Structures are given as C-alpha cells and as structure tokens.
Amino acid sequence: VGVTPESSTEAPAYLCGGMEEVLQLPGPGAYEVLESALREHQGPWAKDQVVAVWASVVGGGASTLHGLEAAAGTMPEGTFVQTAQRVFAWALELQSCGEAAGVKRLAAGVAGSVAVPRRVVLRILAACVLDLVPELSFRRVLVGEDPVSVARVRCMLSYFSRFSRPAGADAAVGEDSALDGNVVIHRRSGFTLPDMDTCMATIPATTFDSSRRIEESTASAHIDFANARLHIGRVIPSATQEEVLFSIRPELFVGMLVAGQDMRGDEAIVMQGARQFSDYSGYLSTFRFARDVEPTLCPAPDVVAIDAVVAVGANQFTREAIVRDCHKAWLGFVPVEDATAASSASTSGIAPRNGRVSTGNWGCGAFGGDVALKFTQQALAAAAAGVALEYSTFKNPTLEGRLRRIAQQLEGRPVHEVFHILCAYRNLRGGPRNCTTVEDLAFRLGGDKRLTAAESYTKALACEEAGDFQEARAAYSKAFRLWPSLDSPVVDQGLPGAVVDEARAAGLGHLVSALQSAMAPYMSGDFQEMEKLASDIPTTSFEEYLNSALAAAARGEGAVDEPQPQDAEGAKAEAEAADSAAAAGATGRGTTHGPPTPADAENGGCALT
Numbered sequence: 001v002g003v004t005p006e007s008s009t010e011a012p013a014y015l016c017g018g019m020e021e022v023l024q025l026p027g028p029g030a031y032e033v034l035e036s037a038l039r040e041h042q043g044p045w046a047k048d049q050v051v052a053v054w055a056s057v058v059g060g061g062a063s064t065l066h067g068l069e070a071a072a073g074t075m076p077e078g079t080f081v082q083t084a085q086r087v088f089a090w091a092l093e094l095q096s097c098g099e100a101a102g103v104k105r106l107a108a109g110v111a112g113s114v115a116v117p118r119r120v121v122l123r124i125l126a127a128c129v130l131d132l133v134p135e136l137s138f139r140r141v142l143v144g145e146d147p148v149s150v151a152r153v154r155c156m157l158s159y160f161s162r163f164s165r166p167a168g169a170d171a172a173v174g175e176d177s178a179l180d181g182n183v184v185i186h187r188r189s190g191f192t193l194p195d196m197d198t199c200m201a202t203i204p205a206t207t208f209d210s211s212r213r214i215e216e217s218t219a220s221a222h223i224d225f226a227n228a229r230l231h232i233g234r235v236i237p238s239a240t241q242e243e244v245l246f247s248i249r250p251e252l253f254v255g256m257l258v259a260g261q262d263m264r265g266d267e268a269i270v271m272q273g274a275r276q277f278s279d280y281s282g283y284l285s286t287f288r289f290a291r292d293v294e295p296t297l298c299p300a301p302d303v304v305a306i307d308a309v310v311a312v313g314a315n316q317f318t319r320e321a322i323v324r325d326c327h328k329a330w331l332g333f334v335p336v337e338d339a340t341a342a343s344s345a346s347t348s349g350i351a352p353r354n355g356r357v358s359t360g361n362w363g364c365g366a367f368g369g370d371v372a373l374k375f376t377q378q379a380l381a382a383a384a385a386g387v388a389l390e391y392s393t394f395k396n397p398t399l400e401g402r403l404r405r406i407a408q409q410l411e412g413r414p415v416h417e418v419f420h421i422l423c424a425y426r427n428l429r430g431g432p433r434n435c436t437t438v439e440d441l442a443f444r445l446g447g448d449k450r451l452t453a454a455e456s457y458t459k460a461l462a463c464e465e466a467g468d469f470q471e472a473r474a475a476y477s478k479a480f481r482l483w484p485s486l487d488s489p490v491v492d493q494g495l496p497g498a499v500v501d502e503a504r505a506a507g508l509g510h511l512v513s514a515l516q517s518a519m520a521p522y523m524s525g526d527f528q529e530m531e532k533l534a535s536d537i538p539t540t541s542f543e544e545y546l547n548s549a550l551a552a553a554a555r556g557e558g559a560v561d562e563p564q565p566q567d568a569e570g571a572k573a574e575a576e577a578a579d580s581a582a583a584a585g586a587t588g589r590g591t592t593h594g595p596p597t598p599a600d601a602e603n604g605g606c607a608l609t
Contacts (some may be wrong), residue, residue, distance in 0.1 A: 023103040023257055025124075026132040031092060033057050034130065038088060047077045050084040058131040058139055065142045067149040071157055074150075074289070083161040090126035090160075097123055106187040108261035115182040118273070121254045122163060122179065128253065129156055136256055140236045147288065149237040151280070154289035155247040158278040162295065178296050181348035183251045184272040185258045186336060193266065193327045194384040199415035201383040206407040210393040210400040215245065215276065217358035217390050219301060220351045223332060225362050226305035228262040230255055230269065239287030240366060245303065248293075249274040252303060265324050268331035269305040273350050276300075283394075299351035301358070304332040308363025308374065313458030314439035316369055317426045317542065322377065325363070326419070329381035333357050357382065360392040361399075364537060372543035375403050376422060380415050399537055406543075409550035421549045425542055426451075438495060442483070444508055453483035 037053045051072065055065045072080040094100055099120045106112045116124075128136045138156065141149040163176055214222055225241045227233075233256065239247070246252045251274035259269050275295035281288050306328050309321045316322075335353050359378055363369035375391070382389045391407075393400040410418060426439075442454035460475035480487040485498035495512065503512050 021105050021107075022101065023105060023124075024133075024135060025094060025100060026127055028095065030132045031095060033061075034088060034091065034132075045081050045085060047072060047081055050081050053088070054084065054130065054142075058142055063139075063143045066145040067153045068142050070145075070150040071154040071289075074154055075157065075161070079161055079164075080157065083157055083164045086164040087126045087129065087160050090123045091130050091132060094123040094127050100124060103258065105257070106185065106259045106261075108187075108264055108267065109189055111187055111189040111191075113184060113186045114258050115184045116254055116258065117179075117182055118251065119179045121183050121251050122160075124257070125156075125250060125253055126160070129160075133257075135260065136235070136253060138235050140234070144237045146237050148239050148285060151287050151289045152235070152237070152239070152243075152247050155278045155280070156250055158289070158292050159250040162277055162292070181273055181350070183254055183274055184350075185255045186270040186272070187259050187267060188270060188331050188334075189264070189267045191266070191331060191334075194330060194415075196323060196326050196380065196384075196419040197416055199380075199384055199419070201386075201415050202412050203379050203383045203410045203415065203418065204388050205411050206379060206382075206389045206391050206403075208391050208393065208400050208404055208407070210395055210397045212392055213394065214241075214358045214360050214392045215248070217301075217356070217392070218351075218354070219356035219358035219390050220354045221270075221302040221304050221333070221335065221357045221387075223357065223359040223362060224303050224305040225360075225365070225367075226263070226269070226307045228307045230259060230305055233260065239282075239284050241283075241360075242305075244280060244283065244287060247287075248276050248278050248280060249300075249303065250277060251275065255305075263305070263307055266327060266331070268328065270332070270336055271303045271305070272336065273300050273348060274303055275349055296349065300349050301351045302336060304357075306332040306362070308367050308369055310462055311368030311370075312462040313454065314426065314437040315455060315458045315462060316373060317439075318455055319423045319426075322373075322419070322422050325374070325377050326380050326384075329362070329378050330384050333378075333381050333385035333387050335385075335387065355387050356390055357387050358390045358392070360394055361537065370540050370542050371399065371403070371537045372406060372540065372546050373422065375406065376410065376418065376546065379407065379410050380418060383415050396537070402539065402543070406546060406550070409547070409554060413550075413553070417553065418550075421546065421553070424549070425545055438499070441495075441499070441503060441508070441511060444511065445502060445506055450483050453479045453481075453486060456482070457486050 034053070034057050037056050041049065041053070051065060051069055054068060055061055055063065058065060075083075097120060099117055100123060103116055103120070104112075104114050106114060124133070127133050129138045129142070131137050131139050131142075138153070141152045144150070163179065222245075224245055227242065231242055231246050231253070235253075252271055255269065255271045255274075263269060276293050276298070277295050279290040279293050281290050308328070309316050309325055316325075335355065337353065361371055361374065362378060363374045364371045378389060378391075391403065393403065437454075438458065439451060439454040442450035456475045457479035460472045460479060463469070463472035463475060483499075485502055486496050488496040488498035491497040491500055500509075500512055503509055
C-alpha cells in the first residue's frame with residue numbers, strides 16, 4: 001500500500017517501502033504445550049477444562065488466570081468454550097500462515113506502510129493472548145485480579161467471539177466477510193513541516209461536544225493520545241485513553257508489532273481499518289466492558305497516534321516544545337489520501353475521507369500538559385493541515401465552556417499570529433504568571449541566564465526519564481554551567497538544595513513550598529493525579545494569559561511579538577558558550593536552531609521548511 005499526503009513536496013517515500021525486517025512469530029517449539037494438551041483431551045469441553053489448557057500455555061502454566069476466569073464468567077459458558085476452542089485453532093494455524101511470515105516491520109525514522117489482512121491479524125492476536133508472541137503478551141491482564149484486567153480480557157473475548165464457529169461447522173471462519181480487507185499501518189516520517197512563524201492559514205471553527213466521546217464521532221480520523229512507543233509497548237492492567245482505544249478496537253494491537261519502535265519527534269503513526277468490537281464505561285481504574293458491538297455497522301476511522309511533550313517543569317512552554325507539538329499534531333491531522341483505500345472503502349471497512357478530526361485533551365492527563373496550550377496547538381495544526389476539529393471534553397461541560405471561549409477568539413486568526421502569542425508566554429515580564437515551576441522561580445530570582453539554565457535542567461530530567469542519556473548529559477552540562485546551584489543534592493519539592501538556599505536568601509522561601517512537582521503524572525507514577533485530571537482540569541495562569549492576549553489582538557492592539565529578554569546580548573552569549581561546551585563534552589546528538597527558512601512549496605497558506 002503506497003500513500004503520501006498531497007501536501008508533501010518530496011518523493012512519495014511510502015512507495016519506496018522503508019521496511020526493516022519481518023515480524024518475529026513463534027517458532028515450532030512454542031506450540032508444543034498447546035498441541036499436547038489438545039491431543040490429550042477427550043470428549044466435550046467444559047469451561048474449567050478450557051481455562052486449564054489456556055493456563056498451561058500462558059507463562060508455562062505457573063499462574064492462575066484470574067482475569068480470564070472472571071471475564072469468562074460474564075459470558076454464557078457455551079459461548080466462551082466455543083470462542084476458546086477457536087482461539088486455540090487460530091493460534092495453531094499461524095504456524096502455516098505464509099502471509100503472516102511475510103509481514104514487514106516499520107523502523108523509526110523511515111516512512112512506510114504495511115497492510116496486514118484481517119484474517120492474519122486474527123491469528124496473530126490469538127497467538128498473543130496465549131502468550132506465544134513475546135513482543136506482545138497479554139499475560140499481565142490474564143492473571144490480573146483487578147477489574148481493569150478483567151475488562152480488558154473481556155474486550156478481547158468479544159473480538160474473538162465475533163468470528164467463532166462451533167467445531168465442525170460447515171462455514172470456515174476464513175470465509176466470514178467481516179474478515180475481508182486489511183489493517184494498514186503507516187509510519188509518517190520525513191515530511192516537510194509547515195513553518196509556524198509565517199503560516200497564513202486561518203484557524204477554522206471547532207465543534208465541541210462534552211456529552212460525546214472521541215470514538216463516537218463520525219470524523220474520518222480519531223486521535224490516539226499515544227505514548228512515543230505505541231501502547232507503551234506492553235499490555236498491563238491500565239486504561240488510559242490509548243489503552244481504552246486498543247481494547248475496544250483490538251485489531252490496533254498489530255500496530256505494536258509492525259511499528260513498535262518509538263516515534264521520533266517528527267513522526268506519527270496512522271492505523272486504518274481497525275474496527276470497534278465492544279463498548280465500555282468508565283476510565284482508568286473504573287474502566288469496564290459494557291457490551292458487544294457489531295464491527296461491520298460503522299466504517300473504521302483512521303486511528304492517529306501522536307505523542308505530546310511530557311511536561312517537566314515549564315518545558316512545554318518553550319518555543320522548541322511548542323513547535324514540536326504543533327508539528328506532531330499536523331503530522332497526524334494531514335489526511336491519508338489513499339486512492340486505493342478510498343475506492344474500496346465500502347468493502348474494506350475504512351471510513352471515507354471527510355476532512356474532520358475527532359480529538360480531545362491530548363497530552364493533558366498523564367503527560368501533564370496545559371489544556372489551553374494543547375487545544376490551541378491542535379487548532380493551529382488543524383488550520384495548517386486544512387481539516388476541522390471535533391473536540392470532546394469527556395463529559396466536562398465546564399471545560400467545554402472554557403475552551404469555547406478560546407476557540408471563538410482563535411477563529412479566523414492567522415496561524416503565525418497565534419503561534420507568536422504562545423511563544424511569548426515564557427518571557428513574560430510581570431504578567432499573570434504564577435510561581436509554580438523551577439523555571440518560574442529562576443525568573444523571580446532575576447535572570448534570563450537562570451531561566452535558560454532551568455529550562456535546560458528540566459529538559460535533562462525528561463531526557464533521562466526517556467532513556468536518552470546522551471542528550472540528558474548535554475542538557476545537564478549546559479544547565480550547571482549557567483546556574484551552578486542546580487548541581488546540588490535534591491531536597492524540598494524536588495529542587496536542588498542550593499537553589500532552595502538562594503530562594504530563601506532572596507526572601508522567596510515562601511514560594512518554594514508552593515511549587516508544583518516538576519514531573520508529569522506519567523513520569524512520577526502519581527496515579528491519583530491521573531484520575532483527578534480525567535475530570536478536573538484547573539484553570540492556569542497560561543489560560544488567563546492566552547485569553548487576555550487574544551482579546552488584546554482582537555481589539556487591534558497589534559500582534560504580539562516575543563519579548564526580548566533583559567540583558568539579551570549577555571544572556572545569549574553565555575547560553576551559546578554553554579551550548580558549545582556541552583556539545584564538546586557530550587557525544588549526544590546536538591541541534592542548532594536558526595531562523596526558519598521558508599521553502600517555495602506551500603500548504604494551506606503555510607510555507608514549508
């Protein structure tokens with residue numbers, strides 16, 4: 001399958017393949033336990049016998065499958081037994097499935113597409129739920145005793161039961177028309193990105209609905225609030241937005257095998273043809289299976305995986321982070337204009353293109369993003385991509401009202417103007433900004449050099465958490481050179497002790513206790529905070545600033561320029577010196593950011609760079 005957005009001015013990289021290695025499937029020895037257990041069984045199957053066989057395969061038979069047993073208890077026994085028999089058979093059929101052996105993988109950094117027939121996806125996932133595919137094991141939820149584990153297993157059983165047939169049935173499962181077509185995975189990489197500094201595209205109206213979930217929209221693209229690694233690379237008893245999406249659309253799981261390497265900052269993953277097989281209630285710890293859904297009733301929207309910046313301190317307000325997430329959203333929003341898929345949409349089950357994207361509070365839960373910032377970034381990306389947003393606030397009408405106010409002020413304004421408003425926030429002098437992060441404290445302590453150091457420090461923390469130790473080393477080196485106090489043992493509120501001493505000496509000791517944690521819930525493991533943010537997203541100083549700045553622009557008070565820091569030349573020189581020293585002392589990849597250079601090509605009024 002070869003696709004490339006019409007806006008791309010480069011050669012159609014998707015047609016070049018860009019694949020690396022094939023899918024790693026179970027070897028012949030992996031099936032021995034299952035085959036032996038099936039040979040030994042005599043007579044009709046009962047629920048307990050089926051569970052015993054399943055348990056003998058999963059984890060070498062050492063664990064009790066509490067999650068499977070509880071999920072099976074919510075189904076008629078005959079239906080569960082019939083479904084389990086078919087799961088065993090499909091997994092065994094994978095051994096001789098030539099199509100599965102030829103499935104390619106998409107490496108990070110290279111654009112490409114892979115189409116996997118749905119009948120092959122079914123057999124691959126059957127092997128996965130039997131713990132036969134090490135890269136995608138469901139063991140954690142199969143053995144789990146918690147309600148979320150049970151719900152996730154029940155969703156998988158709903159998927160398999162849709163295609164089950166009694167043993168000896170005349171109709172083979174492969175003849176089920178619901179298994180026609182493919183699940184297509186695209187890795188979007190190497191695209192020419194819009195220049196947000198000069199983009200003249202105007203922001204369209206946003207449609208809001210707090211009563212409807214993202215997946216209930218008829219938009220042709222639904223946003224997956226993804227981790228850099230799809231579904232965090234494993235299946236666990238958790239139900240974030242991405243995990244819920246994969247549970248109700250199980251065919252998405254094959255994307256973890258095909259495009260399992262982490263997305264880079266300039267990449268997105270689009271999955272087409274994954275249909276919904278179940279409905280649910282709740283979220284996070286309250287997630288529950290609700291009912292079966294007939295997958296052929298509604299065409300499958302594109303599921304667009306984009307990962308946001310993980311908030312560490314005030315890093316999300318830096319120009320680099322703002323540009324990064326505007327581009328990340330744009331990569332997801334640009335429609336996949338696949339002529340083949342469009343012409344066969346009625347038979348393949350892929351939704352026809354309609355220029356609408358269903359999204360919500362992307363990056364605002366576990367990743368700790370500011371909801372006003374993330375909404376505005378998505379609005380800018382939608383304008384640049386030429387699509388319209390349908391925004392769900394997840395049963396939060398109060399938040400809907402707040403974002404409607406912002407959306408009304410954004411509508412009709414050029415992208416570049418609003419982009420500059422976003423970038424101006426971090427350099428505010430005496431605005432509505434509260435002291436909530438180490439960057440804010442650095443500003444209060446009086447210097448652009450300290451602010452630059454604090455931003456580099458929080459970047460280093462994020463890189464370290466992400467496992468990018470070379471980049472973290474370079475960022476730490478820059479931070480410590482610009483503000484030596486950062487290089488001291490951590491004490492109150494996760495702050496370096498020497499920084500706390502400086503704050504107290506400057507009469508700002510009272511601000512230290514008010515500082516928020518430097519880490520987003522995803523990085524700190526604060527699950528209570530994740531639960532809270534699902535329904536209660538507070539108004540922030542950035543949101544107040546944004547409303548004020550947009551209102552000023554509407555009154556014709558002039559475009560907002562990014563303020564130049566005090567003592568700009570001195571701070572710039574010291575920062576450049578620190579950058580050079582950090583680059584010399586580290587082997588990590590370094591980037592030098594110069595002014596954007598518009599290319600001749602344009603997309604929706606945006607020059608591409």
